[in-house]
Amino acid sequence: MTTDTISPVIRLNPADNVGVARTAITSATAIAEGGETVAARADIPSGHKVALRTIAPGEAVLKYGQIIGTATETIAPGDHVHLHNLAMQESHATHHFAEDARETPLLPEGERRTFEGYVRSDGQVGTRNFIGIVTSVNCSATVARAIADHFNRGGGLDGYDNVDGVVALTHGTGCAINMKTEGYLYLQRVLSGYARNPNFAGILFIGLGCETNQIDPIVQKFGLTEGPLLRTMTIQNLGGTRKTIDVANGIIRDMLPEANSAKRTTVPLTGLKVALQCGGSDGYSGISANPALGYAADLIVQHGGTAVLSETPEIYGAEHLLTRRAVSAEVAQKLMDRIEWWRRYTEHNGAELNNNPSHGNKLGGLTTILEKSLGAVAKGGSMPLEAVYEYGEIIDRTGFVFMDTPGYDPVAVTGQVAGGCNVIVFTTGRGSVSGFKPAPCIKVATNTEMYEHMSDDMDINCGDIVNGTDSIEAAGRRIFEKILVVASGEHTLSEDFGFGDNEFVPWQIGAVT
Incomplete structure (x- = not known):
């Protein structure tokens, strides 16, 4: 279709009593949709809704063929439908469990696409090749960023062109939290999950040392194995900021040759x-x-x-x-x-x-x-x-x-x-x-x-x-x-x-x- 034959609004379902303006519609513009023509009664901004028929107070407003709220006043054809005349209502949708259950329609293996990724030792595939610094607590955030800056901005990655960078994963929590709460469990899951993410070739955990969210329980609980590409440390044990940064820089330098040797393969x-x-x-x-x-x-x-x-x-x-x-x-x-x-x-x-x-x-x-x-x-x-x-x-x-x-x-x-x-x-x-x-x-x-x-x-x-x-x-x-x-x-x-x-x-x- 040419643009001059397309309605100025999009009606997403035949049952809908509103349409969506393709572009800004000025007042009095004729809107032809579904065999009917209405005139815009106000300026309608692009992406906003316009009534296609009369909607009575309390009547459902339909978009996608679904209820999106109720009219708070009489809405005339051509009216702008938004916050001033449409209100939220509690969702009472009918839930059918597994009514359309079916097997996923996979393509035959010979027809499936591939990509070039980094196959890790656990079988996961990375799309990037970073080294990550996971902080257990906000108290180790500044140290982690200083280490990352040394490599990303200070020339520490020179000669390691296959390493995408060093990421300092810093956050605002890790202490003064109840160890029996969902929040504590979620934090542990997230930190261990990032340590497992295949876009990381190596991980260094850094804590302060006295925080609630201790590193060792995370490593043990989630089955992480310490080794050349997964190391842990605390600032207090190492004797402070400068010593921790020096040791951490050395650990990451040791990780870099193996991380840099990773090659993309067809997967x-x-x-x-x-x-x-x-x-x-x-x-x-x-x-x-x-x-x-x-x-x-x-x-x-x-x-x-x-x-x-x-x-x-x-x-x-x-x-x-x-x-x-x-x-x-x-x-x-x-x-x-x-x-x-x-x-x-x-x-x-x-x-x-x-x-x-x-x-x-x-x-x-x-x-x-x-x-x-x-x-x-x-x-x-x-x-x-x-x-x-x-x-x-x-x-x-x-x-x-x-x-x-x-x-x-x-x-x-x-x-x-x-x-x-x-x-x-x-x-x-x-x-x-x-x-x-x-x-x-x-x-x-x-x-x-x-x-x-x-x-x-x-x-x-x-x-x-x-x-x-x-x-x-x-x-x-x-x-x-x-x-x-x-x-x-x-x-x-x-x-x-x-x-x-x-x-x-x-x-x-x-x-x-």
């Missing part, structure tokens, strides 16, 4: 675990980039890889679309158990699951968490849900899986990388500039205006889906191909900027005493 996609993320979403996220990523996720799974959806508060109201795809009732129930945990958690903390959308989401046209969730879950594609993991658990199944995390992107990605993800794909409508070392992060724009405005940060544009000149399938294949070349070593734009040193954010739950 199947069973070695690929892709974290599916969205942040800074807008009204186009669930129309363009998210479903395109979902299409790419399906391809990853069909070729034998793993796609990992997360952000539990941002699937709230759309979880019924996942439970019916679960491979068993037990998997579906585990997802519902995590939803129920979030209900109790938010209530206990004087919050609610509808603490979203954020300010930027609202400016971009999203009104309620139900609307946001329906768009966010599109990243998960259509494959069977094989497993549900708690935060930071090791992902030991291939296929499409879910990990329970907060909706806050750095915390969510930290859990996914701890679980073993070695590539991240991050869709955004408002713009995001994060990186997540040691995993490369591919940024996917939902709209062309933002893609062009932030071209230094966006790797892929899905905005042409909105104007009708691109398709979800074609964009999804571009994302899939980009994942394979990035997994094989091609840099993303966030990597070129050096992002990723500050986005390691373990989920901190519980009282700090």
Whole structure:
């Protein structure tokens, strides 16, 4: 179609009583959709909703063929539908467990794609070749950063061109926490999970020495084996800052020759675990980039890889679309158990699951968490849900899986990388500039205006889906191909900027005493 034959709004389902503006619509513009024509009664910003028929007070507002809230007043055809006339309602979706259960439709082995990765001694496959410094407590953060700076900025990596860098994984916790709480367990999982992530060739644990979160129990509990490529130390035992830095520099220098000798080889996609993320979403996220990523996720799974959806508060109201795809009732129930945990958690903390959308989401046209969730879950594609993991658990199944995390992107990605993800794909409508070392992060724009405005940060544009000149399938294949070349070593734009040193954010739950 030519652009002048395309409706100025997108109606995502025939049942919908609202459409989404492809571009900004000025008041009095004629909107032809579904055989009817209405006139815009106000200026409608791009990505925002416009009523296609009369919606009575208390009546459900439908988008994607699903309820996203209720009208708080009479909404006339052509009205702008947003915060002033649309309210959140409690989700009462009907949950069907494993109703659509089926085996994952894998391609024949001879037809499956491969990539070039680093095969580690435990059989995992890395897409990058870093050395990591894992801090047990915030008290060792400055020392860890000084060590990393010596190698990254002070010439310590000269002659080791195959090593991508030294990453200081610093955080704000590790002491004054109850050792019996979920927060303590999550921290231990995350630190041990990063130590296992295949994008690290070597790991050095550094603690202060007197903290609650001791290193030795982590090593023992999670079956980590000390050796040339996994070492531990504490600042107090070594005699302070300077001595610790000197010893640590020597340890990492000893790791470098073996790390540098690692070579990429051709490996199947069973070695690929892709974290599916969205942040800074807008009204186009669930129309363009998210479903395109979902299409790419399906391809990853069909070729034998793993796609990992997360952000539990941002699937709230759309979880019924996942439970019916679960491979068993037990998997579906585990997802519902995590939803129920979030209900109790938010209530206990004087919050609610509808603490979203954020300010930027609202400016971009999203009104309620139900609307946001329906768009966010599109990243998960259509494959069977094989497993549900708690935060930071090791992902030991291939296929499409879910990990329970907060909706806050750095915390969510930290859990996914701890679980073993070695590539991240991050869709955004408002713009995001994060990186997540040691995993490369591919940024996917939902709209062309933002893609062009932030071209230094966006790797892929899905905005042409909105104007009708691109398709979800074609964009999804571009994302899939980009994942394979990035997994094989091609840099993303966030990597070129050096992002990723500050986005390691373990989920901190519980009282700090």
